Amino acid sequence: MNPPGASGGGKKGGAGVLEVIGLTVRSGEGRALVSDLSFAIEPGARLGLIGESGSGKSLTALAIMGLLPAGMTVSGSIVLDAPGLARTDVIGAAERHLKGLRGRGATVVFQEPLTALDPLMKIGRQLAEPLRRVRGLRGAALRRAVVTALEEVRLPTPGRVAKAYPHEISGGQRQRVAIAMALACEPALLIADEPTTALDVTVQAEVLALLDGLVTARGMALLFISHDLAVVSSVTDHVIVLKDGVAVETGDVLDIVTSPRHPYTRDLVTSARRLDSALDWTHP
Numbered sequence: 286m287n288p289p290g291a292s293g294g295g296k297k298g299g300a301g302v303l304e305v306i307g308l309t310v311r312s313g314e315g316r317a318l319v320s321d322l323s324f325a326i327e328p329g330a331r332l333g334l335i336g337e338s339g340s341g342k343s344l345t346a347l348a349i350m351g352l353l354p355a356g357m358t359v360s361g362s363i364v365l366d367a368p369g370l371a372r373t374d375v376i377g378a379a380e381r382h383l384k385g386l387r388g389r390g391a392t393v394v395f396q397e398p399l400t401a402l403d404p405l406m407k408i409g410r411q412l413a414e415p416l417r418r419v420r421g422l423r424g425a426a427l428r429r430a431v432v433t434a435l436e437e438v439r440l441p442t443p444g445r446v447a448k449a450y451p452h453e454i455s456g457g458q459r460q461r462v463a464i465a466m467a468l469a470c471e472p473a474l475l476i477a478d479e480p481t482t483a484l485d486v487t488v489q490a491e492v493l494a495l496l497d498g499l500v501t502a503r504g505m506a507l508l509f510i511s512h513d514l515a516v517v518s519s520v521t522d523h524v525i526v527l528k529d530g531v532a533v534e535t536g537d538v539l540d541i542v543t544s545p546r547h548p549y550t551r552d553l554v555t556s557a558r559r560l561d562s563a564l565d566w567t568h569p
């Protein structure tokens with residue numbers, strides 16, 4: 286049974302922020318990398334996309350953003366319907382139109398924050414750009430908004446961070462800045478693609494808790510992508526299990542964790558449990 290909010294069934298005509306129907310992505314040689322994937326996410330709902338490396342998770346995220354690598358072909362439909370923006374099928378939409386959707390419609394936080402940050406620009410200036418563009422802020426109001434945005438992601442010394450270059454702060458702090466940049470656009474849908482995978486375990490837990498709180502506070506829809514079942518189950522309500530580009534199982538997080546049906550999902554649950562008990566053993 287699908288709970289309200291997120292579903293793997295590709296509902297039609299609902300009030301979804303995102304509705305993906307029959308998404309298929311092929312390589313230049315015609316190999317199917319994502320096959321006939323359907324799901325929907327309603328405002329404020331959270332959907333997890335889980336699968337091992339190469340299962341098609343990142344390509345799904347890139348397809349939603351209209352950023353698939355050149356040479357790939359895409360079919361199906363990806364309808365983004367964000368407040369204040371025209372309802373759009375990303376597939377086939379003009380790049381000019383997609384530029385307007387990226388940020389306010391949907392935005393991504395990637396595994397490696399340096400992909401979102403310009404290494405040659407101070408953090409304050411980078412953060413000011415979306416605040417100016419999306420919220421129209423200028424002057425002292427813009428400077429205040431930069432500090433507020435850095436405070437919101439719990440950076441202890443926002444004034445110092447604003448004046449720093451990305452390489453002058455830690456990896457965990459950079460990911461907080463990347464989250465602040467994503468949120469500055471006030472997106473209807475946040476896609477988090479392995480947002481904590483590159484971080485130390487303790488920092489990982491802090492960033493995850495931060496993301497969790499911000500998504501709740503802002504009522505954003507969340508597509509959370511990870512290879513880690515424990516991480517996905519801590520932040521989402523509903524999951525799709527992806528294997529070789531195919532959704533092999535979909536359902537409520539608790540059902541998937543307690544009674545996985547597909548052998549691949551069972552393997553994911555077993556290895557997550559094994560890791561869990563190994564950690565218990567090493568850290569009694």
Ligand SMILES: Nc1ncnc2c1ncn2[C@@H]1O[C@H](COP(=O)(O)OP(=O)(O)OP(=O)(O)O)[C@@H](O)[C@H]1O
Pocket residue numbers: 312318336337338339340341342343344345354512
């Ligand atoms: N630019 C590309 N050109 C050709 N094939 C690609 C390209 N990018 C990804 N692929 C292939 O598409 C498949 C899915 O890749 P994708 O990056 O979506 O996997 P993933 O589940 O996100 O894995 P990871 O967790 O390692 O990021 C893989 O077989 C990968 O080799």
